[in-house]
Amino acid sequence: MNLEQILSDLIRINTVNPPGNEIAAALYLQDLFNQAGVPGEIVETERGRGNFIARTGSGSKSLLFLSHLDVVPVGDGWDFDPFGGEIREGMVLGRGALDCKGLVAAEAYAFLKLVREKVPLNGTLIFAATADEERGGSLGVKHLLEHVPEKLRADFAVNEGGEEPLDLNGQTVFFIQTGEKGTAWSRLTAEGVSCHGSVPSLGENAVIKMVRALHSLAAYQPQVTLIPEVKYMMQELATLVGLDLTVDENNLDALLEHFTNKSFVETLRAMTRMTISPNVVQGGSKINVVPDICTADIDIRILPGQDRENVLSELRRQIGEEISIDLSNYHAPTFSSSQTEHYRAIVEATREVAGKEVLCLPGIFTGATDSRFLREAGIPSYGIGHMAEGFDREIWTTVHGKNERIDVASLHFKASFFEKLALNYLRS
Secondary structure: OOHHHHHHHHHHHHOOOOOOHHHHHHHHHHHHHHHHHOOEEEEEEEEEEEEEEEEEOOEEEEEEEEOOOEEEEOOOOOOOOOOOOOOOOEEOOOOOOOOOHHHHHHHHHHHHHHHHHHOOOEEEEEEEEEEOOHHHOOOEEEEEEEOOOOHHHOOEEEEEEOOOOEEEEEEEEEEEEEEOEEEEEEEEEEEEEOOOOOOOOOOOHHHHHHHHHHHHOOOOOOOOOOOOOHHHHHHHHHHHHOOOOOOOOOOHHHOOOOOOOOOHHHHHHHHHOOOEEEEEEEEEOOOOOOOOOEEEEEEEEEEOOOOOHHHHHHHHHHOOOOOOEEEEEEOOEEOOOOOOOOOOHHHHHHHHHHHOEEEEEEEEOOOOOOOOHHHHHOEEEEEOOOOOOOOOHHHHHHHOOOOEEEEEHHHHHHHHHHHHHHHHHOOO
């Protein structure tokens, strides 16, 4: 059983969502697990939308390896076949290599290695590769927890969602996702009075009203909020760059100026405040008609401790009372404590596999994963983005982009981490 070949096989199964067709990948996994004597099952939530679940071991403890089978569309401009699964020059190439079929393959490989080696486990190891994560999870983890929650019930879960490792002043730093920002997607609507475009003063232009509101949002300066895990992370980062200061809300942005990687800096910035981004604007239907309506769809992400009321209050403070707000898609932030044996088990396994003293720091994911459903169901969930030493940071930019790929060394690093975590937690 070859780990990179498992990933290659999964990449060649086109599970772009929509439409998903995860059943094809689920059937592949079922056959793979059957060969190892593990009778996994497929839960098909809709025709073609398959979730694969398997378990091994028994006892009072339980650990869930979670991943998803669907991928995002590919677009143009690739330098290789995005569904070719080619293995070349130490890389596995194709859509899903990083998000998230690489994780599927690593978790499956670690699970089956323990089975093949007949490692006695004092607990249950659960493997779940699910559908529909890229479109909200309603046909995957959300459905499973609503209809067959016992299939995913575990002491804790490990999933995607951690930032990639960072080398900082000679220290390797691994980030472990302990929570996710919530979404508060909103639609703003400005109303006016239409008239002929040749005499615009006879009307009331809804687009101009919206432009004023968006200009105000563009100038929005959100309040810095440091939840304990993020404050701890920032303090450790400050120490690593040689700053003798106690990090707080007032000096955080000054700390961020000491890092040069823009992506890293802006990710840290987004971990510490509500973000508001107007991303879709629609107004007017004809060039010679003053528009009487204009809408703007706003992507808003909130931190643990913030809620609907915070969102509405901040929007009203920026745009006033004239424009209506429809908070159409709200999902509360979720969080799992770092002060648990589960988090400590992840840290210990990371250090053992890295083979040297590494620093593990908790963080908040600025996007969303299926972990939010687990946390809401009372299952602590943590995200990793583990990669091998010396990995090319450029490949991390290919997630949801073109030329997605993963180095074989990082793929094996992930698998070794999952194996070590299961051994440490389920044999103790």
